[in-house]
């Protein structure tokens with residue numbers, strides 16, 4: 008693929024499906040500034056992770072891909088979650104992710120795409136929503152409708168008649184309905200493993216029918232989640248070598264154990280969709296699950312297997328997988344989605360108004376793949392990336408299909424993706440492609456938005472695609488972003504101000520920058536003046552109050568809070584005790600907040616040094632200017648440090664704004680006495696030079712330095 012020059016929008020885009028794939032697609036397109044809406048026929052987003060009659064989710068479902076290998080690259084799962092999160096956790100994760108990137112606002116839930124007809128310049132969509140049927144025209148259609156909802160039943164059916172009951176894994180919810188029954192679980196995929204395990208505690212008898220061998224992988228190998236043995240190396244090593252390494256590791260891990268509980272497939276590990284289970288092998292060995300060959304025929308309640316063995320069962324539970332379907336597209340256009348040639352598993356060769364996200368079978372987690380596909384899609388639709396010519400796309404698809412057949416045989420070769428290789432390939436495609444605005448769609452609240460820092464922050468965040476609203480004492484129409492009038496030292500005003508800001512931001516906040524602050528003369532030796540109270544009230548308590556008010560929104564959005572402290576928080580200077588104290592307390596507040604909410608909200612403290620701004624005016628007027636003690640630094644550096652903290656994958660803890668700042672912070676932390684000595688010497692030199700000669704508030708300092716009168 009080649010970097011494109013154009014930036015032309017693709018026109019309006021519709022995404023069908025509000026599962027992981029659809030959410031990732033809408034998010035990437037929004038971030039790229041594309042006009043997009045999603046349709047989801049269920050009332051909620053989350054796809055098959057919703058516990059509902061139209062999904063395959065059962066009560067005991069857990070991920071079989073581990074946390075770091077599953078999560079989206081810009082939205083880590085909480086550290087306290089287990090290696091293999093539960094269905095409910097994944098659903099919560101999906102919704103958090105969607106909320107954080109403002110996706111739900113762009114989805115029409117309770118809306119089904121019934122048919123999509125190709126027009127000359129796009130698609131005519133027939134939709135049914137809460138208010139009935141309607142039509143809509145779009146320029147591009149993204150199909151993200153999932154492929155795990157149409158049960159695949161044996162076709163043709165097995166000969167004979169079965170007089171017991173049957174069901175498919177799609178409708179399985181929990182095992183109690185099978186108490187006292189003899190159940191035949193057909194298949195050796197992950198559904199079969201999970202369901203057989205649950206039934207083993209409840210049903211009278213559980214049999215698994217395996218029509219061929221299967222490698223059942225443990226969920227943990229040598230103390231690590233099994234899929235974490237893949238990664239960067241897996242992306243470059245030939246799969247046959249990886250196969251040999253994997254089989255050696257499995258053999259070493261199983262040394263001393265009996266033969267495999269289920270016969271492994273002759274093809275070898277990595278040549279099948281991975282089946283993982285710690286429980287089934289143990290239950291087979293304990294005699295709680297029986298293993299049978301493939302089915303030959305039924306007769307009454309008897310099942311005859313291909314090895315001649317027969318058993319009587321009451322229920323056949325087909326765990327035979329799913330068929331990929333796109334019922335809303337003309338079958339002439341897509342006769343069988345599982346055999347569709349798609350460039351990079353996204354782009355049809357002959358229709359540039361149609362794309363697919365999630366129509367693939369990954370060797371690992373699906374989430375990073377749909378994320379990568381969505382980025383690719385967004386880059387192409389915005390013209391930042393050019394698709395190759397049809398001939399080159401065809402050559403690539405043909406070569407890939409050939410390699411897939413060699414590895415996976417006839418088992419859905421068009422859909423196969425080796426996750427590590429695929430992610431590497433897409434990363435290569437996207438290398439050098441201009442980033443879409445990195446903060447597109449993010450909702451940012453900045454306090455002190457009418458001040459020097461606040462204006463610069465508002466302007467930069469807006470430039471980067473964020474929606475920004477400010478809070479300041481007076482609504483300032485000349486500020487680069489809308490500013491809500493709010494006295495941060497008045498709790499009632501804060502409640503109202505934050506509410507109004509959230510409303511203006513469309514119902515949530517992703518990033519809060521606690522920037523508002525005031526400086527002023529405040530020698531430590533004097534009893535606290537009104538000025539001291541004012542600084543503590545604004546710099547510490549104001550930030551605390553706004554954070555508390557905005558926190559429910561930030562938590563929902565897995566957001567970020569940035570506190571603009573000061574170098575004086577770590578390196579206090581004389582005559583400005585209120586400022587140093589309030590900023591150091593602010594940093595301590597940030598540290599405590601991180602301990603409480605860090606699992607959901609990233610907390611960063613930024614420590615600028617002296618930046619020219621009116622904050623120093625009152626100190627200067629009092630004759631206490633610290634010019635010459637603090638080294639001034641450019642405003643741009645501070646803004647960049649805040650932006651970097653907000654866009655970093657994980658929120659950094661403490662951020663200096665310059666290299667000198669980093670050195671000063673290290674000195675203050677690791678050699679505080681030396682730092683004190685340097686400051687004392689500099690101040691003494693300033694006093695000697697008559698710097699504070701006319702300042703009544705510096706009288707004590709002058710006296711102790713022998714400079715009275």
Ligand SMILES: Cc1cc2nc3c(=O)[nH]c(=O)nc-3n(C[C@H](O)[C@H](O)[C@H](O)COP(=O)(O)OP(=O)(O)OC[C@H]3O[C@@H](n4cnc5c(N)ncnc54)[C@H](O)[C@@H]3O)c2cc1C
Pocket residue numbers: 023024025026027028029046047048049053054055056063064068069070071072077118119120121151152153154155156198335364365366371372373374
């Ligand atoms: C039981 C089970 C366990 C799994 N475990 C894992 C795992 O551990 N790790 C992993 O990475 N992957 C796992 N997967 C794979 C899973 O498919 C992906 O992780 C991913 O969730 C698929 O997302 P999707 O958006 O493509 O599909 P889905 O989640 O199926 O979402 C598709 C959405 O499209 C909607 N839709 C469909 N047609 C229409 C229409 N015409 N109009 C409007 N809306 C429509 C559906 O209602 C649905 O909400 C599992 C799959 C299953 C079945």
Ligand SMILES: NC(=O)c1ccc[n+]([C@@H]2O[C@H](COP(=O)([O-])OP(=O)(O)OC[C@H]3O[C@@H](n4cnc5c(N)ncnc54)[C@H](OP(=O)(O)O)[C@@H]3O)[C@@H](O)[C@H]2O)c1
Pocket residue numbers: 068069070071072155160161162176193194195196197198199201218219280326327328329418
């Ligand atoms: N997170 C989890 O723990 C979890 C749990 C359940 C499912 N999942 C995921 O959900 C998806 C679907 O899994 P799945 O297990 O439902 O389906 P699957 O992976 O497609 O497995 C289907 C199984 O049924 C067998 N089969 C298919 N047709 C058959 C027939 N006519 N007669 C006999 N056997 C037949 C297949 O055998 P062949 O291999 O010979 O075709 C295979 O063993 C997968 O992505 C899976 O990883 C994950």
